Amino acid sequence: MTLGSEFAHALVVCFAAIFTGNILLTTFLGMCPFLAVSREVRTALGLGAAVAFVMTCTCALNWLAYRYVLVPLGIEFFRFILFIIIIAAFVQFVEMVIERVSMPLYQSLGIFLPLITVNCAILGASLFMVIRGYSFLATVGYGLGSGLGWMLAIVSMAGIRRKLATNRIPEGLQGPAITMIIAGIMALAFIGFTGVLAGR
Amino acid sequence: MATLTAVAVVSGIAGALAALLVLAERFIANYGECRITINGEKTLTVPGGRSLLESLAAEKVFIPSACGGRGTCSYCKVKILEGGGPLLPTELPLLSESDRAGEVRISCQVKVRNDLRIEIPEELFNVREYRGVVERIRDLTHDIKELRIRLVEPDAIRFTAGQYIQLRAPAYGEQREPVYRAYSISSPPSDGGAVELIIRLVPGGICTTWVFDHLKEGDEVVFNGPYGEFRLTDSDAEMVWVAGGSGMAPFWSMVRQMAEHGSQRTCTYLFGALTKKDLFLVDELRELEDRLPGFRFAPALSKPEPGDEWDGETGLITEVADRAVEQGTGAEAYLCGSGGMIKAACAVLEQKGIGADRTFYDSFT
Numbered sequence: 001m002t003l004g005s006e007f008a009h010a011l012v013v014c015f016a017a018i019f020t021g022n023i024l025l026t027t028f029l030g031m032c033p034f035l036a037v038s039r040e041v042r043t044a045l046g047l048g049a050a051v052a053f054v055m056t057c058t059c060a061l062n063w064l065a066y067r068y069v070l071v072p073l074g075i076e077f078f079r080f081i082l083f084i085i086i087i088a089a090f091v092q093f094v095e096m097v098i099e100r101v102s103m104p105l106y107q108s109l110g111i112f113l114p115l116i117t118v119n120c121a122i123l124g125a126s127l128f129m130v131i132r133g134y135s136f137l138a139t140v141g142y143g144l145g146s147g148l149g150w151m152l153a154i155v156s157m158a159g160i161r162r163k164l165a166t167n168r169i170p171e172g173l174q175g176p177a178i179t180m181i182i183a184g185i186m187a188l189a190f191i192g193f194t195g196v197l198a199g200r
Numbered sequence: 201m202a203t204l205t206a207v208a209v210v211s212g213i214a215g216a217l218a219a220l221l222v223l224a225e226r227f228i229a230n231y232g233e234c235r236i237t238i239n240g241e242k243t244l245t246v247p248g249g250r251s252l253l254e255s256l257a258a259e260k261v262f263i264p265s266a267c268g269g270r271g272t273c274s275y276c277k278v279k280i281l282e283g284g285g286p287l288l289p290t291e292l293p294l295l296s297e298s299d300r301a302g303e304v305r306i307s308c309q310v311k312v313r314n315d316l317r318i319e320i321p322e323e324l325f326n327v328r329e330y331r332g333v334v335e336r337i338r339d340l341t342h343d344i345k346e347l348r349i350r351l352v353e354p355d356a357i358r359f360t361a362g363q364y365i366q367l368r369a370p371a372y373g374e375q376r377e378p379v380y381r382a383y384s385i386s387s388p389p390s391d392g393g394a395v396e397l398i399i400r401l402v403p404g405g406i407c408t409t410w411v412f413d414h415l416k417e418g419d420e421v422v423f424n425g426p427y428g429e430f431r432l433t434d435s436d437a438e439m440v441w442v443a444g445g446s447g448m449a450p451f452w453s454m455v456r457q458m459a460e461h462g463s464q465r466t467c468t469y470l471f472g473a474l475t476k477k478d479l480f481l482v483d484e485l486r487e488l489e490d491r492l493p494g495f496r497f498a499p500a501l502s503k504p505e506p507g508d509e510w511d512g513e514t515g516l517i518t519e520v521a522d523r524a525v526e527q528g529t530g531a532e533a534y535l536c537g538s539g540g541m542i543k544a545a546c547a548v549l550e551q552k553g554i555g556a557d558r559t560f561y562d563s564f565t
Contacts, residue, residue, distance in 0.1 A: 043289055069213070075206035082210050089217035096221075096229045099311075107286055 010141030013134065017145025019193040023121050023128075024153040025186055030121030034154050035179055037115075044158035048151025050112040052144065054094070055125050058087045059143030062126040063136055076130075083126045091117045121150055156186065235315045239325065246312060252278065253308040262327040262424050263320065269308035278307040282317035285310070326358055329424045330365075334417050335394065340480035343401040344446055346386070347411065348394055349421055356392040357426065359385060361453040362562065365395060365425030369407040372414055381407035384449035384536070384562065385426065388456040395423075400446040430536070430562040436465060438531040440524070440554070442545050444472040444517055447537035450562060452481060455495065459488050466494035470524060472517030472541075473501055476508035498524065518544045528553045535561035 023029050030051070037047045062083045070076050095113040099106045116122060125146045129139045160182055169178055231248025236255065238244065246255040253269050253276050256262070267273035274294035284305050287295070291306040332349040340346050351357060366380040387396035402408045415421070432439070432454055441451050451469060458465065473479045478501075485497040500513035500520040513520045518541070525531070525548075533554045535542050542563045549559055 046289070065213070069209060073202075073205055073209060075202055075209065078206045078210055082213060085210070085214045085217060089221060092221055093224055096224050100228050103285060107288065 010137040013138045014141035014145035018149040022149040023146040024150045025190045029124040030119045038157040041158045044154045046108045047112045048154050050109045052147030055147035056143040063139040088117050231313045234312050237317045248312050252310045255312050271309050276307040277304050279319035280305045283314050334419045347397045350394045359426035360431045361457045362431040362450040363426040363428040365423045368422040369410040386449035386452040398446045398449040438466040440531050440533045441469040442535045444537040469497045471499045474503050475505045518548050525552045533559045539563045
């Protein structure tokens with residue numbers, strides 16, 4: 001593959017990860033913060049941006065670790081542990097840097113970082129990129145796309161929940177119940193994107 | 201062989217990342233020394249980078265916190281006048297409108313990054329850690345003990361009658377970590393060189409089991425305090441006190457303070473117990489009845505035994521309160537005991553016209 005076609009492939013992977021294969025709505029990864037932090041659009045946006053950033057970076061880092069450490073030594077089965085260690089260390093490091101460098105950024109994004117270490121969508125993205133055998137560029141595209149897709153889902157959910165707040169909901173459906181139902185309907189809606197990219 | 205390589209490689213990478221984080225912590229997250237000025241009078245110099253709650257605790261300024269700094273209980277509110285930075289999203293749900301207007305922050309969430317000027321209630325300034333020696337343990341009933349702790353370092357404590365301390369039960373037996381449990385001080389404030397506690401055995405309770413089975417006279421103990429807003433008002437209003445079991449403690453402190461000051465306030469003390477053997481300090485309280493013109497002690501038994509020869513009040517303490525308190529009285533009510541008892545008693549008092557604004561309580565939870 002030439003660099004140009006590889007770049008195009010990465011773009012396609014990125015687009016697919018946002019819409020047709022949305023990591024939250026098709027694999028239901030990262031549900032806990034999705035349900036817990038989707039009450040306000042602003043916080044959802046902050047958490048979503050943090051997830052997108054961390055997912056892009058950790059997918060790339062994990063790809064390098066996998067390709068240049070685990071594969072040559074023949075110990076691919078250790079990827080779970082190694083990926084988690086890398087994600088945790090990266091999140092810690094980024095939190096420290098952001099807190100030091102820019103307080104406004106820390107306010108809007110940094111405080112969500114510790115929440116992300118245990119977000120299964122982050123680890124899930126790294127594992128999927130291995131299973132699907134993506135190249136480095138495609139991996140970056142996939143990480144970014146998955147992150148943006150997750151952000152899109154949580155921000156939409158926050159928007160819907162804001163509307164819900166002013167509506168009457170039957171008692172038995174209030175709280176998490178109605179949120180789960182909405183998540184299901186959103187997942188159905190996202191299935192509508194299937195076929196936009198032929199062969200995906 | 202592959203497993204060994206794998207373990208070595210992963211450990212190596214983890215070690216390298218840990219080393220990187222330690223370096224980052226030293227150089228990036230190093231905020232140097234910060235000064236915290238409290239109430240404009242005391243200045244502490246602390247290493248920056250930790251939460252305000254932790255930094256203060258390290259300097260022996262104890263802010264109450266029930267959740268241990270996880271940002272859920274909202275007890276550790278502190279006024280930050282300068283240097284706190286903007287409100288964090290993690291604090292917002294815990295702060296009311298008036299809190300936000302009054303520059304109140306959640307101290308376990310605010311990090312010390314620069315010099316701070318803060319304000320804490322004067323009482324908390326008094327809160328510190330005390331070391332003492334158990335001077336006396338005496339049985340008040342079959343399951344209630346009185347503990348007298350002579351203070352060693354510091355050698356005196358200032359508190360108001362009704363406040364409580366947190367006693368530390370060290371690790372013992374299966375219990376791996378020390379725990380803190382709150383107990384009201386039962387000695388009067390004038391007796392500042394010691395504190396007395398009234399402790400009822402809770403079956404399976406970590407701290408009470410330690411007190412009942414392990415603690416001996418002469419042992420060293422550690423506690424911090426004093427805490428709490430439960431205290432008598434400065435008014436001359438008539439009072440109704442309602443207590444059960446070890447809920448005696450704050451009132452035993454208050455009534456002795458009233459006796460020292462020769463208080464004239466009218467006060468009816470309703471004390472509930474199951475049987476006669478669950479009553480204690482009766483003779484001492486009867487003696488105070490003679491010395492205080494307005495004070496009346498009315499113990500009540502809910503299940504008197506045939507051998508008790510009881511001629512006093514009977515029934516649940518709520519029933520007794522229903523009979524003893526006059527309708528539409530202007531009295532203030534003070535309650536101490538289990539949450540259930542307090543809830544039930546508050547309902548009775550409400551019916552009698554003693555509303556929430558004149559009801560004060562200290563609930564065991």
